[in-house]
Amino acid sequence: MQIDKLLDDIQKRDKRTIARALSLVESEHPITETLLDRIHQFTGNAYRIGITGPPGAGKSTLTNQLAKYLRKLGKTIAIIAVDPTSPFTGGALLGDRVRMTDAGNMEGVFIRSMATRGSLGGLSKKAIDAADVFDAAGFDYIIYETVGVGQSELDIAKAADTTAVVLVPESGDAVQAMKAGLMEIADFYIVNKADRPGSEQAVSAVKTILMLRAHDEHSWMPDVVKTVAHENKGIDLVYKELQRHEAHLKSNRQFSLRRENRAKERIREIVFSKIVSEIWEKSGEQVLATSLKKAIDGESSPYNIADEIIQNYKSSLKEVNND
Amino acid sequence: MQIDKLLDDIQKRDKRTIARALSLVESEHPITETLLDRIHQFTGNAYRIGITGPPGAGKSTLTNQLAKYLRKLGKTIAIIAVDPTSPFTGGALLGDRVRMTDAGNMEGVFIRSMATRGSLGGLSKKAIDAADVFDAAGFDYIIYETVGVGQSELDIAKAADTTAVVLVPESGDAVQAMKAGLMEIADFYIVNKADRPGSEQAVSAVKTILMLRAHDEHSWMPDVVKTVAHENKGIDLVYKELQRHEAHLKSNRQFSLRRENRAKERIREIVFSKIVSEIWEKSGEQVLATSLKKAIDGESSPYNIADEIIQNYKSSLKEVNND
Numbered sequence: 001m002q003i004d005k006l007l008d009d010i011q012k013r014d015k016r017t018i019a020r021a022l023s024l025v026e027s028e029h030p031i032t033e034t035l036l037d038r039i040h041q042f043t044g045n046a047y048r049i050g051i052t053g054p055p056g057a058g059k060s061t062l063t064n065q066l067a068k069y070l071r072k073l074g075k076t077i078a079i080i081a082v083d084p085t086s087p088f089t090g091g092a093l094l095g096d097r098v099r100m101t102d103a104g105n106m107e108g109v110f111i112r113s114m115a116t117r118g119s120l121g122g123l124s125k126k127a128i129d130a131a132d133v134f135d136a137a138g139f140d141y142i143i144y145e146t147v148g149v150g151q152s153e154l155d156i157a158k159a160a161d162t163t164a165v166v167l168v169p170e171s172g173d174a175v176q177a178m179k180a181g182l183m184e185i186a187d188f189y190i191v192n193k194a195d196r197p198g199s200e201q202a203v204s205a206v207k208t209i210l211m212l213r214a215h216d217e218h219s220w221m222p223d224v225v226k227t228v229a230h231e232n233k234g235i236d237l238v239y240k241e242l243q244r245h246e247a248h249l250k251s252n253r254q255f256s257l258r259r260e261n262r263a264k265e266r267i268r269e270i271v272f273s274k275i276v277s278e279i280w281e282k283s284g285e286q287v288l289a290t291s292l293k294k295a296i297d298g299e300s301s302p303y304n305i306a307d308e309i310i311q312n313y314k315s316s317l318k319e320v321n322n323d
Numbered sequence: 324m325q326i327d328k329l330l331d332d333i334q335k336r337d338k339r340t341i342a343r344a345l346s347l348v349e350s351e352h353p354i355t356e357t358l359l360d361r362i363h364q365f366t367g368n369a370y371r372i373g374i375t376g377p378p379g380a381g382k383s384t385l386t387n388q389l390a391k392y393l394r395k396l397g398k399t400i401a402i403i404a405v406d407p408t409s410p411f412t413g414g415a416l417l418g419d420r421v422r423m424t425d426a427g428n429m430e431g432v433f434i435r436s437m438a439t440r441g442s443l444g445g446l447s448k449k450a451i452d453a454a455d456v457f458d459a460a461g462f463d464y465i466i467y468e469t470v471g472v473g474q475s476e477l478d479i480a481k482a483a484d485t486t487a488v489v490l491v492p493e494s495g496d497a498v499q500a501m502k503a504g505l506m507e508i509a510d511f512y513i514v515n516k517a518d519r520p521g522s523e524q525a526v527s528a529v530k531t532i533l534m535l536r537a538h539d540e541h542s543w544m545p546d547v548v549k550t551v552a553h554e555n556k557g558i559d560l561v562y563k564e565l566q567r568h569e570a571h572l573k574s575n576r577q578f579s580l581r582r583e584n585r586a587k588e589r590i591r592e593i594v595f596s597k598i599v600s601e602i603w604e605k606s607g608e609q610v611l612a613t614s615l616k617k618a619i620d621g622e623s624s625p626y627n628i629a630d631e632i633i634q635n636y637k638s639s640l641k642e643v644n645n646d
Contacts, residue, residue, distance in 0.1 A: 267629050
């Protein structure tokens with residue numbers, strides 16, 4: 001595989017090349033690392049937005065409308081959908097996978113759904129790697145759409161410059177969401193499906209909770225925006241709030257601090273995933289297969305076997321070192 | 324710390340000792356590993372139940388009622404609540420933390436909520452470690468209550484012998500849940516809040532989806548049970564379905580297969596968490612602090628720095644080996 005050509009074509013924003021690069025990232029192809037290493041210098045220009053919230057809040061519809069809105073302003077948009085409940089990603093169980101793809105048919109909009117299963121801890125790593133590909137390809141905005149419950153999912157939302165939490169008016173929902181750790185990551189709130197009864201109450205409830213938080217005069221005060229995404233209402237307000245937050249971040253050191261923390265978290269994740277796959281490749285699988293029965297019979301414990309695997313790995317390093 | 328005394332007192336089901344052991348597990352105290360290693364031989368007797376589903380489905384209320392039901396049958400029950408939206412764990416935002424604790428006041432019922440934040444990837448490991456403490460203490464049932472969205476959360480649900488997925492009648496909810504990966508882990512379904520309109524349709528919807536799955540004559544066919552947990556209705560049906568599933572598992576090799584897979588996953592998680600903390604303790608934090616700026620300035624890439632950290636770790640092992 002010619003990595004120079006790949007890099008070139010990504011920067012030319014060639015759709016097929018981008019799709020190919022994303023597949024490499026998702027399949028953890030050996031070349032991915034070199035690719036992402038080389039690509040890094042071309043990243044940092046895209047603005048990254050997280051759209052998160054409980055299942056059924058209408059995140060996909062909203063993301064779709066926001067993408068269309070940004071497109072009309074002449075921007076290019078990449079969407080990374082990692083929401084297992086999203087029509088983009090959730091499998092075509094009832095055939096609704098196609099429902100939300102109209103933004104995906106526009107020139108200058110690229111939608112990628114990422115599998116959310118079977119990747120032990122690697123979900124947020126892959127999503128962020130994918131964002132780097134889009135970033136290097138020169139997209140103006142990258143939107144992560146992710147369900148706002150669950151550790152890996154929150155990690156993805158945290159990897160954005162601005163994160164919007166989407167709620168629905170149904171009573172109690174706001175409070176539920178606040179408790180689920182969403183409050184800590186929300187830069188602003190969207191009450192979607194605001195044509196339903198109770199939307200005013202939901203807005204007040206969120207605002208009340210926000211007021212309870214301590215904040216000094218320099219700190220950011222999140223707003224609560226109402227939308228009816230399936231009727232394309234309120235998207236301008238979402239955009240305004242996005243701009244307000246971006247301006248706030250860039251008016252002080254917060255923007256670079258955020259990106260610093262993001263880089264830190266990312267390095268941690270890369271170390272994890274590399275070392276773990278190394279261990280399993282070297283001897284872990286084999287030790288596990290032969291020792292498992294002992295753990296089940298009570299002769300040994302899972303902690304014992306884990307130690308055996310780690311010691312085995314370390315010995316294998318020693319052999320290499322002594323060569 | 325006297326580990327023999329600790330082990331003894333856990334097996335005597337001493338409440339304070341159990342609480343202490345659980346705190347050790349949660350804080351990742353160095354002694355935890357020895358404790359869990361030694362405790363392993365006394366585990367395997369408890370039956371582990373997973374109660375999962377979307378936020379707001381009433382999982383806590385249901386878990387509470389199920390615990391009381393089992394208690395009346397003379398059983399002892401431990402509840403591990405790792406649902407960030409649960410009143411047990413979600414912080415006393417609106418003071419509802421106390422609402423669900425009546426089972427917790429009963430002799431023979433032990434409730435432990437586990438923090439769901441700040442533990443990178445370690446959530447399911449800790450929950451399963453905690454279950455081992457309860458198992459060794461001789462509890463008959465261990466119930467994991469966990470929200471059914473998110474990778475770590477699904478991992479916990481998968482660590483049970485029987486997993487029940489709780490849904491509410493609201494239209495679309497069943498379908499959303501099915502898409503979120505819950506279908507793959509559900510041994511049976513509970514439509515809670517079944518006094519609300521639409522509960523019959525929800526039951527039919529789930530049954531229809533279940534019928535679409537291929538199944539042979541030996542395979543398990545999940546049932547759909549209706550409850551109104553806050554009125555204590557339908558809990559007997561939940562118990563019946565639990566028993567039916569347990570009997571099914573034990574009638575063939577599935578029960579031991581499930582526990583084998585559970586042991587495998589667990590060993591993987593232990594290896595992962597041990598090696599990762601070793602890396603960061605040895606030199607990772609230091610390398611990260613000095614190299615981070617290079618990644619942000621584009622001089623280096625996150626992949627490069629991750630490599631540096633790993634190489635550093637390996638060299639430190641070599642030094643030890645040569646001693």
